[in-house]
Amino acid sequence: MPPIETADQSTPESFEREALPHLDTCFRVACRLTGDPSRAEDLVQETMLKAFRAWHRFRPGTNARGWLLTILRNSFINQYRKQKREPIGVDIDAVDPMAIYRRVGQTDPEGEFFGKLIDRKVLDAIDKLAIEFREVLVLSDIEDLSYAEISSMLQIPIGTVKSRLFRARRQLQGQLYDHAVAMGYISPRERQLQ
Amino acid sequence: MTKVPSTVVDCDEALELLHEYLKQQLTPELVERVRAHIEMCRPCLSHSRFEANYLRMLEHKLKSITCPTESRERILTALHGEPPLS
Ligand SMILES: [Zn+2]
Numbered sequence: 453m454p455p456i457e458t459a460d461q462s463t464p465e466s467f468e469r470e471a472l473p474h475l476d477t478c479f480r481v482a483c484r485l486t487g488d489p490s491r492a493e494d495l496v497q498e499t500m501l502k503a504f505r506a507w508h509r510f511r512p513g514t515n516a517r518g519w520l521l522t523i524l525r526n527s528f529i530n531q532y533r534k535q536k537r538e539p540i541g542v543d544i545d546a547v548d549p550m551a552i553y554r555r556v557g558q559t560d561p562e563g564e565f566f567g568k569l570i571d572r573k574v575l576d577a578i579d580k581l582a583i584e585f586r587e588v589l590v591l592s593d594i595e596d597l598s599y600a601e602i603s604s605m606l607q608i609p610i611g612t613v614k615s616r617l618f619r620a621r622r623q624l625q626g627q628l629y630d631h632a633v634a635m636g637y638i639s640p641r642e643r644q645l646q
Numbered sequence: 647m648t649k650v651p652s653t654v655v656d657c658d659e660a661l662e663l664l665h666e667y668l669k670q671q672l673t674p675e676l677v678e679r680v681r682a683h684i685e686m687c688r689p690c691l692s693h694s695r696f697e698a699n700y701l702r703m704l705e706h707k708l709k710s711i712t713c714p715t716e717s718r719e720r721i722l723t724a725l726h727g728e729p730p731l732s
Pocket of ligand 1: 656657658660683687688689690691
């Protein structure tokens with residue numbers, strides 16, 4: 453193996469070394485932003501090409517993942533967002549945020565309930581969240597970006613990141629509750645009370 | 647020397663900080679205060695387990711999604727077709 457180039461960071465090798473490991477993260481985020489795997493592939497390819505062309509502006513040693521995701525999100529906003537109708541955000545007042553917890557929180561310490569949920573249904577539920585909730589949920593709860601990273605990426609205060617995350621999680625859990633009742637995994641509240 | 651947290655948070659604070667606690671977003675001092683509360687409070691412990699299970703489910707279901715091989719190759723081909731970096 454050749455020694456790692458440190459003098460000149462603007463090489464295709466340094467791009468492949470530092471940017472390409474984040475390809476899967478970019479793809480997952482793109483899938484949730486676009487709601488469509490083939491559009492996500494296009495978005496990721498566009499992101500990687502833009503990032504490659506701008507690689508001389510990336511400061512070595514800083515956060516390549518955050519830098520790539522910022523490019524990805526800006527590309528999405530500029531080109532894709534207008535083409536697709538916004539999903540109707542779930543009405544937070546219509547869902548009981550603690551519904552699942554009340555059903556299984558005390559009786560299922562190992563979380564078997566969550567294991568029953570169908571992957572596709574969980575993805576659909578995320579994709580139904582309004583974009584501002586969906587993106588913070590994906591960045592924090594799936595890709596593990598810190599609140600500070602998300603704050604600087606979306607250019608919103610950390611307090612806003614937290615409040616959006618709080619609502620996003622509650623909305624998602626509310627939807628998963630409805631799904632679980634529809635599938636018969638848990639009984640709706642009325643029957644539970646009998 | 648074990649440092650005893652000066653103030654233990656109450657239930658409302660613990661629940662408000664729960665996700666930040668689980669996502670390791672708190673300062674070490676706050677982590678200790680939340681942990682101290684959860685360890686002695688059954689309802690908050692059960693909330694904590696529940697939310698941890700929820701977060702684990704999300705990661706488990708979504709992290710398995712990866713960029714398709716053909717797409718990865720297409721991107722690499724496109725990158726190699728780019729003019730050299732200046
Ligand atoms: Zn408590």
